[in-house]
Amino acid sequence: MLTYLPTDSTYGHEIAAWKVEFTQDVQDYTRQSYRHHLWDFEEVAEENGWARIGVVMDNLSPAESSTDQRYYGYNTARWAQGASNAEAIEEALNEAADGDGWAYGPGDTYVFDAGNPVIAAVVESLEGALSSYGYLNEERASELEDGENHPDDYTCHAGPDCGCYVQTHDHAEIFADAVDSGEIEADADEWHCLYCQEDRKITAADRKVMARIFARKWHEEIQAAGQMTVFMFVSE
Ligand SMILES: [Zn+2]
Numbered sequence: 714m715l716t717y718l719p720t721d722s723t724y725g726h727e728i729a730a731w732k733v734e735f736t737q738d739v740q741d742y743t744r745q746s747y748r749h750h751l752w753d754f755e756e757v758a759e760e761n762g763w764a765r766i767g768v769v770m771d772n773l774s775p776a777e778s779s780t781d782q783r784y785y786g787y788n789t790a791r792w793a794q795g796a797s798n799a800e801a802i803e804e805a806l807n808e809a810a811d812g813d814g815w816a817y818g819p820g821d822t823y824v825f826d827a828g829n830p831v832i833a834a835v836v837e838s839l840e841g842a843l844s845s846y847g848y849l850n851e852e853r854a855s856e857l858e859d860g861e862n863h864p865d866d867y868t869c870h871a872g873p874d875c876g877c878y879v880q881t882h883d884h885a886e887i888f889a890d891a892v893d894s895g896e897i898e899a900d901a902d903e904w905h906c907l908y909c910q911e912d913r914k915i916t917a918a919d920r921k922v923m924a925r926i927f928a929r930k931w932h933e934e935i936q937a938a939g940q941m942t943v944f945m946f947v948s949e
């Protein structure tokens with residue numbers, strides 16, 4: 714077991730000798746990682762009054778939330794997995810110790826009070842679920858991914874297999890509705906599909922649909938007018 718006794722030889726003054734013990738994960742991690750050499754495990758342990766500090770691990774590296782950072786080669790599914798895991802980790806840690814006993818670690822990772830058996834047990838079960846399955850809440854991951862892929866009703870970043878309305882919309886149906894509502898007028902040559910975000914030529918087949926709809930509307934108007942005539946005749 715490694716015990717770290719910080720001294721400050723650079724400035725020649727004494728700092729409080731806080732004895733911090735690292736868990737094996739932290740020891741392995743600080744040995745391997747070049748990324749977090751500036752991140753100070755001892756300092757955070759001391760600030761929080763922890764005698765032993767651990768890091769929440771996802772397989773062989775710290776579990777990351779990646780909620781704020783969009784890295785190069787951004788992958789929505791991977792981001793949603795990390796973000797949903799982060800929510801579940803924070804929730805579990807908060808429940809274990811009333812919001813105490815953990816802190817944000819290097820990057821978007823989590824460190825915890827490894828001397829607290831309740832928190833240590835919760836972390837162990839989180840790590841077990843992460844290493845065996847990779848998801849702590851898969852439903853939430855899909856929800857986040859879905860939201861990220863559909864920033865509004867007319868956009869889908871998920872691709873043709875998505876199954877959402879943007880990918881599966883029926884032009885004949887949208888066209889007929891737009892003619893019926895008067896959005897597309899009788900003399901139009903083209904119409905705009907908001908889902909494809911493109912102008913579409915009105916074809917001969919579309920013309921037939923238009924003719925049928927206008928005929929029906931005209932018929933309805935005549936009927937309404939006819940009823941009005943009858944009404945006026947009756948009331949005279
Ligand atoms: Zn979609």
Ligand SMILES: [Zn+2]
Nearest residue numbers: 882906908909
């Ligand atoms: Zn379309």
